[in-house]
Amino acid sequence: MTELPKLLLHADALLHARWVLPMHEVGKVLEHQIIAITNGCIVDMGPRVELLGRYMAGYEYFLDHHVVMPGFINAHGHSPMTLLRGYADDMPLRPWLEQKIWPAETRWLSESYVAAGTRLAVAEMLLSGTTTFTDMYFHSEVVGSVADECGIRAQLASPVFDFPTAWTGSADEGIAKAERLHDQYSGHPRIGVAFGPHAPYTVSDAPLRKIAMHSEELDIGIHMHLHENAQEISEGKQLYGLRPLRRLKQLDLLSPRLQCVHMTHLLDDEIQLLKDTGAHVIHCPASNLKLASGICRVADLQAHGVNVALGTNGSASNNALDMLAELRLAALLAKGSSNDASVVPAAQALAMATLNGARALGIDNKVGSIEPGKQADLIAIDLEHPRTQPVYDPCSTLTYSAAASQISHVWVDGQALVVNHQLTRMDLAQVLEEARRWGAGIAAGA
Ligand SMILES: [Zn+2]
Numbered sequence: 503m504t505e506l507p508k509l510l511l512h513a514d515a516l517l518h519a520r521w522v523l524p525m526h527e528v529g530k531v532l533e534h535q536i537i538a539i540t541n542g543c544i545v546d547m548g549p550r551v552e553l554l555g556r557y558m559a560g561y562e563y564f565l566d567h568h569v570v571m572p573g574f575i576n577a578h579g580h581s582p583m584t585l586l587r588g589y590a591d592d593m594p595l596r597p598w599l600e601q602k603i604w605p606a607e608t609r610w611l612s613e614s615y616v617a618a619g620t621r622l623a624v625a626e627m628l629l630s631g632t633t634t635f636t637d638m639y640f641h642s643e644v645v646g647s648v649a650d651e652c653g654i655r656a657q658l659a660s661p662v663f664d665f666p667t668a669w670t671g672s673a674d675e676g677i678a679k680a681e682r683l684h685d686q687y688s689g690h691p692r693i694g695v696a697f698g699p700h701a702p703y704t705v706s707d708a709p710l711r712k713i714a715m716h717s718e719e720l721d722i723g724i725h726m727h728l729h730e731n732a733q734e735i736s737e738g739k740q741l742y743g744l745r746p747l748r749r750l751k752q753l754d755l756l757s758p759r760l761q762c763v764h765m766t767h768l769l770d771d772e773i774q775l776l777k778d779t780g781a782h783v784i785h786c787p788a789s790n791l792k793l794a795s796g797i798c799r800v801a802d803l804q805a806h807g808v809n810v811a812l813g814t815n816g817s818a819s820n821n822a823l824d825m826l827a828e829l830r831l832a833a834l835l836a837k838g839s840s841n842d843a844s845v846v847p848a849a850q851a852l853a854m855a856t857l858n859g860a861r862a863l864g865i866d867n868k869v870g871s872i873e874p875g876k877q878a879d880l881i882a883i884d885l886e887h888p889r890t891q892p893v894y895d896p897c898s899t900l901t902y903s904a905a906a907s908q909i910s911h912v913w914v915d916g917q918a919l920v921v922n923h924q925l926t927r928m929d930l931a932q933v934l935e936e937a938r939r940w941g942a943g944i945a946a947g948a
Pocket residue numbers: 578579580727763815816
């Protein structure tokens with residue numbers, strides 16, 4: 503009797519990876535794996551020797567010198583500010599905003615400005631391994647349509663200010679715009695919407711209460727700059743008699759839907775409050791250092807079980823949207839500021855840039871780790887380079903040695919958006935030309 507031929511399963515793509523960091527267990531490293539992707543989803547993963555011959559695939563990627571891991575989640579930024587990269591540096595936060603950034607935005611802001619800046623940001627983020635980004639900027643609907651067309655995943659934190667801006671006349675209008683945007687993107691596979699009250703010093707109590715109520719009704723996030731520097735905290739105390747986090751507690755904003763961006767100068771009882779309410783912290787170390795804003799007590803937050811994600815902030819205050827650089831800085835800064843070299847170990851820094859970001863954005867059921875059933879938001883990093891050899895522990899190599907330029911492949915929802923370091927859906931030359939044109943105009947008009 504002849505043996506029946508084995509029936510091959512279909513997969514859209516197979517990734518043959520030298521190493522895999524699945525990230526659902528911090529520090530776990532798997533070797534010689536195959537990941538099978540179908541309809542944008544991870545459908546299978548296992549040792550190469552076991553899975554070889556089980557699948558017939560449309561595409562196969564042989565990543566013999568690569569680590570495959572979940573894509574980075576840049577949990578805080580202002581994408582269109584790429585057009586002001588290097589426009590004003592070496593200034594503290596408030597004069598930097600009030601004398602340089604806000605006047606330039608008043609002069610130049612338009613839908614085409616936002617579209618050009620977002621395209622530049624998305625190109626930079628994809629090429630450096632970011633598969634999801636949060637954006638808080640005017641014309642969120644333009645940022646959303648650029649993200650949609652480029653295939654990246656995004657959370658649009660639609661901004662709310664008390665005072666008139668180039669986009670809204672009042673806080674109520676900002677809230678209404680956020681809700682319309684939420685309706686527009688409801689059911690979208692890659693784009694979500696959150697309320698983006700700008701900061702405690704730009705949004706008063708009544709709209710914050712309204713946001714707290716509506717975010718609960720709609721079950722969407724609240725994304726807010728909070729405790730960015732000592733001035734914000736002391737002014738908050740003068741105006742409201744409370745430090746900003748306590749004020750937000752009184753206004754019912756603290757819950758697992760709240761994404762607190764920055765959180766420098768924290769007191770012990772505030773760390774406990776974050777833990778008790780399940781609010782998330784989004785740490786932006788480069789921006790905090792560059793604007794001399796203060797230091798986020800990441801090691802203490804993590805010791806208390808608070809979820810800490812990572813963001814680059816806008817590229818006017820960083821000045822790069824490079825999550826690998828950001829996670830390295832987060833690891834180094836935590837050690838230096840706590841006098842303890844064992845805090846934020848390499849694998850933990852990688853978790854902050856992936857699964858913790860997914861948790862903060864409420865999308866950890868979809869992305870942030872490599873598990874069958876999750877969406878295939880993945881990156882491959884080529885370690886065949888002098889700065890990343892030899893490899894004892896890929897977590898250490900990635901956190902302390904690797905550069906963004908070693909990221910060779912990026913998939914979002916299983917779509918290959920970067921292959922062999924090249925963008926597949928975006929015309930990079932055109933994106934750069936457009937950015938140069940805006941830069942020349944801003945420089946001439948400054
Ligand atoms: Zn920011």
